[in-house]
Structure formats: C-alpha cells, structure tokens
Amino acid sequence: MAFKMSAGECSVQIEDLPPVQERFFNRELSWLAFNRRVLAEAVNPDYPLLERLRFLSISGSNLDEFMMVRVAGIAAQVRRQIDELSIDGKTPQQQLGALLDAVKDLIDSQQDVLADLKDELAEAGIRIIDNDALNKGEAEWLRDYFEEHVVPVLTPQAIDPAHPFPFIANQGTGILFQLQRTADGAAVTEMILIPPALPRFVRLPGPKASWVGIEELVRRHATLLFPGFKILGDGTFRVLRDSDIEIEEDAEDLVRYFRTAIQRRRRGKVILLHLQENFDADAEKLLRQQLRLDHALVIKSRGLLAISGLSAVIEEDRQDLKFDPYNPRYPERILEHDGDCFSAIREKDLVIHHPYESFEVVIDFLRQAAADPDVVAIKQTLYRAGKQSAVIAALIAAAEAGKSVTAVVELKARFDEEQNLMWAAQLERAGVQVIYGFVDWKTHAKVSMVVRREGGGYRTYCHFGTGNYHPVTARIYTDLSFFTADPRMGRDAGQLFNFVTGYVEPKHTELLAISPINLRERLYECIEREVMLAKKGRPAMIWAKLNQLTDPDLIDRLYLASMAGVEIRLVVRGICCLKPGVPGLSETIEVKSIIGRFLEHSRIWAFGNGANLPNKRARVFISSADGMSRNMGRRVEVLVPVKNPTVHDQILDQVMLANLLDTEQSWELGPDGEYERFEKGDPSFNLHGYFMTNPSLSGRGAALSKGRKVPKLALRRGAANRG
Template sequence: MTTATKRPPEPPSPAIETIDMTSPDRFINRELSWLQFNARVMEESQNPRHPLLERVRFLSISASNLDEFFMVRVAGLWDMVQADVKTVTPDGLTPSQQLEKIDDLAGRLMRQQQSYWSALQKELRENGIAIVEADELSATEREWLDGHFLDQILPVLTPLAIDPAHPFPFIPNLGLAMIAQLKRTDDGRLLDAIVPIPQHVARFVRLPSDSIRFVAVSQLIAMYMSRLFPGYEIVSRGQIRAIRDSDIELEEESEDLVRTYESALRRRRRGHIVRLQITGGLNDHLKRLVVEETDTRPQDIVVVEGMLALADIRRVIVDERHDLLFKPYHARFPERIRQFGGDCFAAIRSKDIVVHHPFESFDVVVQFLRQAAEDPNVLAIKQTLYRTSDNSPIVQALIAAAEAGISVTAMVELKARFDEARNIKWARDLERAGVQVVYGFVELKTHAKISLVVRREKDGLRTYSHFGTGNYHPITAKIYTDLSYFTADPQLGKEASAIFNFLTGYARPEGLKEIAYSPHTLAPKVLAEIEGEIEHAKAGRPGCIWAKLNSLVDPDIIDALYRASQAGVEVELVIRGICCLRPGVPGLSENIRVRSLIGRFLEHSRIVAFGNGAALPSRQAKVYITSADWMPRNLYRRVESFVPIKNETVHAQVLEQIMVANLKDDLQSWMMLPDGEYRRIPVDGEGFSAHEYFMTNPSLSGRGKAMDGDRAPLELKLDDHDD
C-alpha cells in the first residue's frame, strides 16, 4: 500500500494467465458472482463463532436469496432465451451459456445447503431442539396431533383428485403441495391426487413437550393421508414446489402508475414456472404427470434430495433459547442529540452529524421528522421513500406534519421490488392526509435517500438535510450497516432541493457544485475522481482509492480501476456481494484487493474515498457517502445521490474509523482471488471483527463532547494487526 500500514494475511492466489484490457476474461459474470456471494452467506451456517440458531438463520437466508435469484435473474435470462436474444455480457456469455453455468453452480449450492441442514439438525438435537419423524412420536404426542390436525389443519386443506373431471390445480409462486399416487384398497384402481398446502399454514408444528420438538407439516399431512383419501393406500408420494417469474415489466406509456402496478402484482402470482422442485421419492409416473400438468420444461425440474423450501427453517428459531442466539444488542442514541436536550435541529445547526446504524439508533431519524412535524416554524418537508416498514413511524410523522398544515412532499418509489404493494398502501395513506405524493419516473427508480426540512429561523429560512446510504426502514436499520448524515450546510440543502425538483417536475439540476446524482452526473464524477488518482500516481504522488459497496458491476468503472492499478494507484475495495472485477491479475490489477464482509449485520453502507494526492487514510482525502452501487442500473437507470463529507469530525469517523475497521477485519472477511473464488482470511490469534468493534466502541461524531480525552476509535489503524 502507499501508506505505511500492514494488512491481514491474505490467502495465496492461484496462478492466472495474463489478461489484457481487450479480453472479456477481465470481467467476472454478474450472475455467477452473485452465486458466489450467496455461497459465502451459506458458509456462515458452518461458522463456529456464531451461535447455533443464528447459523440456522444464515442457511435460511441463503435459501431465500436463491429463491429470489431464480424468480428474478434466472427468469429474466429465460425470457431472453425464449425471445432469441443473443446479447453477450461483458464477460462474453450469451443468455443460454449463462443459464448453463448457473444450473451447474446453483445445483452444487443447493446440494451443499441440504448437507449443511442435515448437519445442523444433528447439532439442534444435541441442544434440545428436534424436528422429529413420525416413528419418533410418543403416544401422547400422536394423540395431541390427532386433535391439532382435525381442528387446525384439515379445515384449510383441499384434497384433489387429478383426472379429466378434476384439473391439476394452480400452484402459486413459492407454493408447496403434496402429490401422491394412490391405490384403492378394494379393487386396486390407481388414483393421482394432490393436496396444496396453503401458504398461511405454519411449515412446522411445535409439539407440547418439555423439550423443543417440531414436526414438519408435510410429515403431518403424509401421516393423515388416510383421512384425506379414505379407502386408499399410498403407492408413491412426495412434494412439489413452484418458483415463478416474479419480475414486473411496465409500459412507459402507463397512464396510471398505481393501477398498472396493482394489475402487475396480481399477475406476479401467476408468472411462468422457472423452477419446479420435487422431492426424490416420486416415481416416474408422478414425475411425468407433474411435467405435463404444470407445463414445465424438463430442464426446469429440480430433484431435491432433502427438504423443500429451506428458507422456512427459520421457523425453528425459538426465542427462548437465548444461549443459542446472538446476545441482544441495544443501539445507542447519539449523545450529540442528548447534549442539546433532544433538539435535533439545534444539534445539527451546531455541527454536522453522522450516525452509524445499527450501532447507533435509527430512532434519531424518526425523531428528526417527528420534531419537524410538531414544530410551528417548519414550513416544508420533502422525503424520498424507497422501502420502509409496516406501520412506519416515518410515514406516520409525514402524515402528522401534513395534518398540522406543513407542506409535505413524499417521493414514493413504486418499483421497489417485492415492496410494491406496501408502497401503494403508503402512498394512499399519505394522500388521504394531504401529503403531495409523487412517483418519480416510469423509466427510472428513485433510490436516493434524502430528507429535507425547511425551517423559519431568526436569520431567515434554513434547510436541514438528511442523506442516507440505506432505506428509511426502522426494522432493517437494526441489522443493516448504514450511515445517516445530518447537515445544515446551505449549499447541500440547496442542491438536495434541486434534486427534489427534478423528481417532482423533471427540472434537471444545473451547476451542482457538491452533490453528484444519477442518472446524469454520478458516473462521470466517479470516473473523473479515478482519473485524478491516476494523474497523482503518474506525477509521483500517492494514488489511493478506497471504496465500500454492495456490488461492483459497471464495466466502465472496472476498466478505469484497472487503468488506475496499472498506473500504480493502490485500490482497496470492500464489496459485500457481486464483484465483476478480477483483483491481483499481473499487468492488469495487481494493485487492487477485494474483500467481502459477511457477519452478524448486513453490510449496506456505501463509502468512497480518494487520496487526493496523499496516502489513505488522510485528512486531505475526498470522502463521499452514496446510495449507489457501481452497477449500470444505479448509475444510469436510477436516481441516486453521491454526497461529499467535508466536516472534519464526520470525515474522520467515516474514513479513519469505519473504512479502516472494515479493511482491518479478518474474523468475518473473505478475500477475492483472481479466478473469482473467495477464501476466508486466515486468522492468527484472536483476530479483529469490525462489527464487534463498533458494538463496543462508541462513534466519534455521535458522542461529541463525551469523546473529549478519549480518542481511541480515531486511533484505530491498519498496522494494529501483525501479519
């Protein structure tokens, strides 16, 4: 590195042939990189540093992630194949070639998930939590199940014969069904039958017992098949599960965006099947029946040797076993706000504040808006809403403000995938309260996280701004790492207002001096800053780039980083998920290192730092927080913000605390190798966890005067860790 620091020991890199700037091999496929990320999530289920039930949660998350991957990404590729689209990705693959590679890697991932679930079940039993089979039930449990099945489950089940008079039922997206071939006991006549399992039925039934025992509802239905089909015995049985295309496409000429989305959401449940999972016990007759009746392509049938819908194993995570869960963590409320008696405006007016979620409470964002809603001197509030929770306190604060006569504008993004229905509900609730609701652009998603409060004060109007890297969502703010930046800087307020005018009235901002935004100036700004570091390196000054993102996909930025590496710029990247750049390739990227942090909290904050002629970390550096990952969709098909951090205290916290801690982490980090694979960083001794550090060390900015004489967090340096 260009700074005198030591980094944690890295795993040895495999030999790789030289790749030049014209070869498609310089890029890693986006979809395969995502599957690698999900494999890292899955591997946390085997991490002995995590409590057992948290490891179950990681495996559940990896299964849920994979379902969504098929519902959206694989579905999109199949649509391209059916439309005979021959588009080639930057790494040189056609849609059909990508699907072939996805099938191979995803298949291995699913088999590994089943293997890990089998191992976890053994550990759960050893710790007093069991998912039992029928032959393990006691007489008392069977008697209890008789009543439970008859009273709670049988009334909502509909056993269906499959014949010319009884068509095969529709299986909704992520829907499960028990399918069987039955034989009548009196004359041996065969019957095909299916029992759809309603999605509101609990996947596991907890038994009344001194210990914690569950039985799967599929096991329960199998036990009582004679009640559902009296006079028949089972020849073959198993389960099926449908994963359907769940993406939404809109016509740009939509006259009513809300109604269009409501119609599209109804269609989503009936999207075509992209994967039909079946359990391995089905005989050939039932397999053929399923293919024919569901109109599923044979290549989309996946035989699962194990449990379908592994995402549902989260249902066995029981709250009473505190010893098998992470110790509860209670986020701190920023002491800077407390010092001003809870007055957010006074605290922000005094000095810019950055709040580091989830280590510091999201309640401060809610309090900022609630205070605005109750303040007679507040004239206007402007707010973007991409995702938030049910019964959102943010929405409630905006409603209260509108009802108090404040001019409130809410930019509600309807196109937030899988949150569309919730967003429509918010929009209508807000409109009823008198909020001016706008929906942005049909062709662009509004992903920027901005809140503005305009207040009348003694010296005139003052704008208080909040810029975030994460959503205005109080639930995810407890598990996502994000930054909330509060400022009363007049220029930032003026430029944020200009971006709102763009969202509400198509007035393209001109002459912004501080904030860059997508889809117009963000990508050029990033590319210009990278070129600036190249020029510093060529002139003999240190050239340094640090970036923390969720994904790095954009080929233009990747090529710019390659050029920077070739010029001698040291590039340190913390990329949680997709990374299409190859680090450490001789002659191409030997000065680039990529790591991924996977741990208790989901890394979500986006931070970018450029050395500006000095080795990082440095007070001379240019530091930005942003809502945008470096992906084409963020740079060219969304509205995003890229906000400079100039306040000295906030600058120090973001760069010298947060970024340095992420680069120092070795307990929950994976290093990316030139071939696209990842390996855990080998740890000598106790190691260092960024998450544990932030849980136990209060932030610099949030504490204000409470930090006087105690600057330990600011002193954290990379060279604290010996190789």
C-alpha cells in the same frame, strides 16, 4: 468508447484491455459465490446454533429471489431468442446451463448443512422432525392438531380428465399422492396444495422444542384425508415463478399498472420445479406437462424444500443459542442539546452509524419536524419503509398539522410494491402530496429535507442515507445517516426533489452528484485525478465499500488506474465482476467481502488526493448507489461529499478502516474467482465487535473529549495489506 487519461498521462485505452472473458467474472455466478459465503456462516463454529440456522434460512430466501428474478430473466432471454451477451461474453443459453449445475450444487450443500445442524440442534434440545419416531403423546397431539387446524383448510383434488389441473402459485408447495381405491383397486392421483395461511412449521407443546414441517405433518396424516384408499406413495414439490415486473414506458397510470402487474407476478412462468428426491417418475412427468415448463430448471434434492421457512424455528425462546442482545446507542451529541435534533445539526454536521447507533434519531428528526410550528415543509423519498413504519406516521402527522409534505414513493421497489401502494394511499388520505417519480427510473436516493423558519428566513436541514427508511432493517444493516444544515446541501437537495417531482433537471449542483445526471462523471473525475497523481510519482490510492460491483465501464477505469500504479482496496459484500490481482491488469487491486452478524450495506468512496489513505485531505463520499450500471444510469441516486472534519474522520479513519482491518468475517477474492476466508491472525479483528463496544466519533459530541477515548485504528502496510 475509448478512454484516455487527461493530458496524455496514460496511453492505455479501454479498447486496448484484454477481451471481456479475461477481465470480468460472470455476474450470476458471482452472486452464487456470495450466497455460498452466506451458507458458510451456517457452519461457522464461532456462532451460536440458532444464528447458524438463521444463515441457512437466509441462504434459502436469497436463492429463491435469485431464481425468481435473475435466472427468470435469463430464461426469458432464451425463450425470446435474445442473444445479448453477459458481462463476461456468455450467451443466455450458456449462462442458463452453467447456473443449473451451480444451483443444484448449492441446494445439495444446503441440505448437507441442514443435516448437520439438525443433529447439533437435537443435542441442544431442539428437534426438527423428519422421519423421526414420535412417542404416543406427541403422535396424539399432532393428530388432534391436524384434524382441528389443518384439515379444514386443505382441499384434496383428484388429477384426472374430469378435474382441471389446479393453479400452483409462486412459491407454492404441494404433495402428489399415488392412491389405490380399496373398493375396486383403481389407481387415483391426488394433489394437496399447502395453503400459505398455514404455519410453515408447527411446534409441539412442552419445554423440549420439537418442530414439524407442515408438509411432513400432512404426509403423516394422509390416511385421514383419503379414507377408503391405500396410499402407495407420495412426493413433495415446490414451484418458483418469474417474479420480475417489466415496466412499460407508455403506462398511463402507474398505480393501476402496478396493481395489475402484482397480480400477473403470481402467475408468472415457472422458473424452478423443485422435487423431493425419489419423486415418482410418472408424477414428475405429469407436473412437467401441466406446468408447461419452458427453459425452467427441474431439480431433485433430498431433505427439506423451502429452506427459508426455517426462520420459524429460529424464534424458539433459547437465548443461549443466539447472539447476545444488542441495544444501539443514542448519540450523545443530540442528548447534549436536550434531544433537539435541529439544534445539534445546526451546531455541525452529524453522521449516525446504524445499527450501532439508533435509527430512532432519524425517526425523531421527522417527528420533531412534524411537531415544530416553525417547520413549513418536509420532502421525503421512500424506497422501502417496512410494514410498521414510524416514518409514515411522522409524515402523516406533519400533513395533518398543516405542513407542506411531499413524499416520493417508489412503486418499483422489488417485492415491496404492494406495501408501497398501501403507504401511498394512506399518505394521500392524510393530505401528503405523493409523487411516484419516473416511469423508467427508480428513485433509489435516500433523502429527507426539512425547511424551517429561522431568524427572519428559512434554513434547510437534510438527511442523506445509504440505507432505507426501514426501522427493522436498520437494526441489522450497517448504514450511514448523514445530517447537515449546510445551505449548499439544502439547495442541492431542493434541486433533486424538483428533478423527481417535476422533471426539472439540475443544470448545476454545488456539492451533490446525482445519477443519472453526473454521478458517474464525478467518480470518473476522482479516479482520473488519482491516476494523474500516480503518474507524477505521488501517492495515489482508492478505497471503496460497496454491495455490488458489476458496471463494466467503472471496472475498466479501475483497471486503468491499477495499471497506472494506483493502489486500490475494495470491500464488496456481494457480486463482484472485477478480477483482482491479475498481472498487467489489476495487480494493485485487492477485493474482500465481509459476511457477519450484521449485513454490510453502506456505500463509501475515498480518494487519497496526493497522500496515503487515510489522511485529512482525502476526498470522501457516501452514496445510495452501488457500482452497477442501473445505479449510475437508470436510477436516481446521490453521491454526498463529506466536508466536516469529524464526520470525515469517522467515515474514513473509523468505518472504512475497520472494514479493511477485519479478519474474523472477511473473505479475499482471488483472480480465479474463488473466495478464501481470511485467517484470523494474532491479534484478530472483528469490525462488528469493534463498533458494538466502541462509540462513533461524530455522535459523541463533548463526551469525546471527556470520556473514554475511542481506540485509534491503524493500517499496517505491506504486500498482503491485511491490517
């Protein structure tokens, strides 16, 4: 569809832009570039050693999920001979070939980083045992541990015509042993699958930390498993399977469907066979045949398989090798009201900046609603709530207190489906009305709505979040929690819940934009307005903070805005398919990515509205949605306008500006797709450090005028615009 700016302000149309190969980066390769930035933090000398090991582990778990979902999806397209082109015009076959090389290179880099970290950790008193020699005491302890705790749960299985090849579960690790029977010299192949119940790493006792991987422990003591055999060789392997769940639109019972689908996931097609370097050629051939590899990747690498398991070592009690502990602040605004959330929100809108401000505010909001006799109804969306969820407990307490409680539980939250099914069952038993939403759309909006009896009528209090109702991730994800008692917001939130629970599509909303109804159109209208201002010679600016930017239509509109002279600055943590700084296409667009101690997760849009950003009349929004096609067309999301002046200043002049000013954790994206780490500069600026040491504006209340002033951030304008 061609796109023209209003009133002929811009003659360029989308169809006039360069071909897709010239204006978009490949989505999958962009994700791998993101994970490389995560891996780069594992060699960051500014971080303590165990935190560097944590980043290495995260890069491993990230890569596992990428393989099980994204690469698996492309491989499925190849198998089914689907020729759907990627955003940059590549066929599935072309993408799969490029990904094999890139994934292999990334795994090699992970092993290089691990080798260096092992040396540094050993110097610091933490040993990760590989082929290391053990002293007599260590060897005896490990042998005893193996016999008492490991042998009882292992099941060696011969691989021959009399024994069917065992099923290897998703993320399963096994060891193939080539043996020779001493009695008659016969060759025997045996497989041992590592049960998931066993710890990934075992710590030897003593003040000096020594950790051994479970597969290394088994290999070292294999003679105890195979008496009467000579061990000729062994090789460790790992399997990843397709773990995506395809939704059938005609599913009659979503709960039953997902319970079945979760079981199918464990038996999905193999997408990666990861082998230890020097894996026996005959054994590899056996695995290839038995696993029926079909467009799966087979990768050999040195070092440790399942690198995500290093998270166990990070639990070592060595605070000197970790970040200094950080305790989030509780907003003074609410304390000024004696902890009464409703009173504080009633006074004026409030935004909480996690993890710098405590997620307990959100929990207290719901707990207070559950205990308050004047609260008559609570409506809540639940996308990811975690394993130990105080949110679930509050909703159950409210239902048991006789309040009307509705919970929209999203069964399609990837890898949380099983947990969400469990929560749904508990909620239903307590009397909560549980809704599963749409079959083909995920309900990704983060909304809580409390209806309270006040002054002869009812008042609605709302919470809108950019992150999940998950107490654990709220300690490491940077997100915004917006509280309001604005009646317009309450009416819009009511329409949102009616849309999800009863398929009653809102015909008009007063403030909120909701996808897939009108969120995309609201963003386009804001972009178009900036273009019109630029054409009139007035300042025209767009700032945005997102996790991903992949929607081609949205990107094209940003290109058209750039071509019209709009200055655009984007903070995109992960995948970015937009090419910045391309002459004649995106000369006024800059893109940066921030990777640091906390995971940048909040989504913010700001439009200059006729003046340079930041300014008082800028149009500012927070959202649950990323710049992806699925968020704007296949998910229920919200775009929330910020009207309160103090909240407006905090989000624009504090949160957004700090992201743009950061130099210590930032990477700049070039027009060639390469990311270059910012030079720290003099002075340097660390946004995480800034927020850990400076309270937010909105949460301070009266203390803002009495106490220590929050340092005002300022943007130095120039060609580089690096603050």
